[in-house]
Amino acid sequence: QSVLTQPPSVSEAPGQKVTISCSGTSSNIGQNYVSWYQQLPGTAPKLLIYDNNKRPSGIPDRFSGSKSGTSATLGITGLQTGDEADYYCGTRDSSLSTVVFGGGTKLTVL
Amino acid sequence: QITLKESGPTLVKPTETLTLTCTFSGFSLTTNTAGVGWIRQPPGKALECLALIDWNDNKLYSPSLRSRLTITKDTSRNQVVLTMTNMNPVDTGTYYCAHRRVELWSGYYFDYWGRGTLVTVS
Numbered sequence: 001q002s003v004l005t006q007p008p009s010v011s012e013a014p015g016q017k018v019t020i021s022c023s024g025t026s027s028n029i030g031q032n033y034v035s036w037y038q039q040l041p042g043t044a045p046k047l048l049i050y051d052n053n054k055r056p057s058g059i060p061d062r063f064s065g066s067k068s069g070t071s072a073t074l075g076i077t078g079l080q081t082g083d084e085a086d087y088y089c090g091t092r093d094s095s096l097s098t099v100v101f102g103g104g105t106k107l108t109v110l
Numbered sequence: 111q112i113t114l115k116e117s118g119p120t121l122v123k124p125t126e127t128l129t130l131t132c133t134f135s136g137f138s139l140t141t142n143t144a145g146v147g148w149i150r151q152p153p154g155k156a157l158e159c160l161a162l163i164d165w166n167d168n169k170l171y172s173p174s175l176r177s178r179l180t181i182t183k184d185t186s187r188n189q190v191v192l193t194m195t196n197m198n199p200v201d202t203g204t205y206y207c208a209h210r211r212v213e214l215w216s217g218y219y220f221d222y223w224g225r226g227t228l229v230t231v232s
Binding site: 002032033034035037043044045046047050051052056088090091092096097098099100101102103104 | 147149156157158159162170171172173206208216217218219220221223224225226
């Protein structure tokens with residue numbers, strides 16, 4: 001069981017917007033930065049968001065991140081079929097002294 | 111350009127020790143901006159960070175696996191090695207190494223990943 005809690009799946013139509021939540025505690029999300037990863041089928045994870053809301057070079061602004069208290073959210077606008085993937089949140093847990101991930105959310109673009 | 115590549119056995123027997131090597135290029139673990147982590151993913155399951163080593167030899171381990179893990183770096187060869195003892199079939203999965211960018215007032219994240227190596231314990 002993952003330290004961070006994500007919904008197992010979300011779905012939305014092409015062109016629409018979707019949000020994926022990531023819930024933690026005061027020892028992880030509550031006091032550390034959150035990152036988000038996209039994992040297309042059969043490939044390695046790819047960094048989408050770091051430090052809560054920053055995008056690496058090359059990541060389109062359709063992807064956004066936010067954090068409030070012990071929860072974080074990934075937003076994706078203008079959904080495309082190519083966005084179908086598993087999405088993971090991650091952060092450092094200060095009590096466990098390690099990096100923790102969420103259980104992953106499978107995005108289906110109907 | 112940063113690249114990482116995992117290497118090691120694809121099949122290990124229960125109770126054996128697994129040794130994985132991450133060979134990287136495009137950065138150095140002698141500069142104060144880099145770290146390397148090992149992350150695994152059982153088939154159909156979530157990511158799990160196993161261990162992390164920074165340029166200053168600071169190490170983090172998964173608490174549940176700490177007694178079985180050792181992470182080391184060889185800066186002359188640009189390699190990071192992970193050993194995991196007493197392998198069990200539940201350890202089957204894809205093992206990734208990834209680059210961590212170390213910055214003051216920044217979080218823990220992995221910005222470059224290797225393609226992963228599938229390890230089967232049987």
